[in-house]
Amino acid sequence: MVPEPRQAGLNILAFDVFGTVVDWRGSVARETRELCLARGLNINAEKFADAWRNGYAPAMDRVRKGLLPWMKIDQLHRLILDEIIPEFGLESLLEPDRQYLNGCWHRLAPWPDSVDGLTRLKRRFTITTLSNGNFSLLTNMAKNAGLPWDCIVSAELFKHYKPDPETYLGLANLLDVNPEEVMLVASHPSDLRAAKAQGLKTAYVRRPLEMGEGSPLPEVFSGEFDWAVDDFNDLADQLKK
Amino acid sequence: MVPEPRQAGLNILAFDVFGTVVDWRGSVARETRELCLARGLNINAEKFADAWRNGYAPAMDRVRKGLLPWMKIDQLHRLILDEIIPEFGLESLLEPDRQYLNGCWHRLAPWPDSVDGLTRLKRRFTITTLSNGNFSLLTNMAKNAGLPWDCIVSAELFKHYKPDPETYLGLANLLDVNPEEVMLVASHPSDLRAAKAQGLKTAYVRRPLEMGEGSPLPEVFSGEFDWAVDDFNDLADQLKK
Known part of the structure; x- marks a missing residue:
């Protein structure tokens, strides 16, 4: 019951959706x-x-x-x-x-690891979307696919599409955290770079099937992002959750 | 796979929170x-x-x-x-x-029926908050209390507090439904009357302990709202869910 200082560090995981969470x-x-x-x-x-x-x-x-x-x-x-x-x-x-x-x-289908991985990550972090998909699209998708978000955040709320800075900063403002308490999880380096420029932490997820079998992965520089993972379970493992 | 027409009727249950969902x-x-x-x-x-x-x-x-x-x-x-x-x-x-x-x-605590009742109602409806509580407050409360919302909608998103019309209509716009596809569930007649004036359906929930034991319930006119229920399980029963 004695007041505790607010926990520093990472509190929010914000997920790109198209390609990162769903196929x-x-x-x-x-x-x-x-x-x-x-x-x-x-x-x-x-x-x-x-x-x-x-x-x-x-x-x-x-x-x-x-x-x-x-x-x-x-x-x-x-x-x-x-x-x-x-x-x-x-x-x-x-x-x-x-x-x-x-x-x-x-009605897009999640990747095989998405629901399990999000469920694990949700135990420790607040998990939210940060997608250009509109609010109803993301809400309907979550209900249809069983994605266990704590809340739905859409670029629609800010009247700016990613990668405009207003989206990353708008999410931090809405959740009342500093940008460095948020990590963007995405399969697209351009999205991650824009989030990093606004002070967010970043996790790159390899999604080799996003553009179809045999298509090349996007180019990512070594150490460019805080984490690089194979899927959401790998992210939970690496974050030790 | 053949396209079906959109289901008419009630699709969204929007809940007032302070007093209606939590004590x-x-x-x-x-x-x-x-x-x-x-x-x-x-x-x-x-x-x-x-x-x-x-x-x-x-x-x-x-x-x-x-x-x-x-x-x-x-x-x-x-x-x-x-x-x-x-x-x-x-x-x-x-x-x-x-x-x-x-x-x-x-960190407000839910009423004893809130989590179970919402879980039942969620099987059939999209369940969301519609509260003057800010977005982070509602998100943190849901995580703390285990409230299974499909999405969090706050008056903060519209820069208008309830009972301003912008809140009820803003929620319908965000979820891309007509006002009559939304039902406000609340323990406060003034909130319900304002929602009804904007075309939403209404469910009045009796919360006799909101103001403490022995305090009178607010005055409600017979037939004023679409439903009058004792708690969220009663609402699920009456909606046959």
Whole structure:
């Protein structure tokens, strides 16, 4: 009962989601393939998933430059979907199918270690998302996939997409901690570098299947990040949790 | 795999927290009593808890009127604490004790039915907070008390306190649902009336011990709210979950 000083050190683990926690490429391809099969359409589903994802950074840039108003990722995904549908010859997909397909980003499947590893890490740390996915997307995904977050934090709350500094600092402010009490866990070096520049700790997770089997891992410099791990159980092991 | 239309009806249960989910009065009184005992101070701990809570609505009003800048409830709680400390003869409490005591609002204990009832309701609904408590307070409280929220929503996200309409509508917007797909669950009629005015469904929870044993329940008109329940298990029963 005697007041204790606040525990210094690491308190919050903030996770990038698309690619780091869930297999967006495999999940989007699977749903696309199934829908096209049901509608009698041919599709290279992995190529379609890649095209959809490739439209994402340029679409966020259009918002940053003021060419588009602020919008949720659901809306950006839909803009991109409507752009690539003609490229893949899917014009016959009707509005309900397009809405349903756009929702596949709410239903992405976790990597095999994600739920177990997060459950272990949650015993010691506050675990949260820090994703460009909108708040409802991340909430629905967690419920669907059984991801045991302590809270949902989305770039939507800050009206800034990662890697804008407002997202990393906004999360620290929301949780009332100093940036160095937060560690970003991500499979993308650009995200980690931006977090590090704002004073957050960083853990790089190798996700060799994110871009499909046989694709190269991103280049990371030795010692660039505080931790480099193979998956979330490895992170729990290395943090001795 | 064939697209299904979105399920109409009720999808989100949003819970008021102080008094509805947790016993703020009993918890604040207990921590205050223990701290004062350790410091050799006499205290009427329940009266102290009431005085602290009674400062809360006027403090929010000062923010609404622009007499104070927007601030987190942690900061409002601290302002009120410093105001009532002389009234209770606690001037000898030093800064670390005051900080610690202010944090007691992060450590409030749930009512006996809260965790079980929420766990049942979570199977069917997305369950979230909708509280004036700041985001970190609600996150810490959930971790401490084992409250199984799907997500944390705080008035802090909207820079408006309940019962301002921005809070109820902001939650619906964040979760991408229509107001009528959300039900506010609360033990305070004023909160429920404000939610109803914005189109939300409402469930009134009787919490006869919120203000201490023997205190009267607030006045509620017959049929005023969609549901009236004795606790969260009763709500789950009545919703047949």
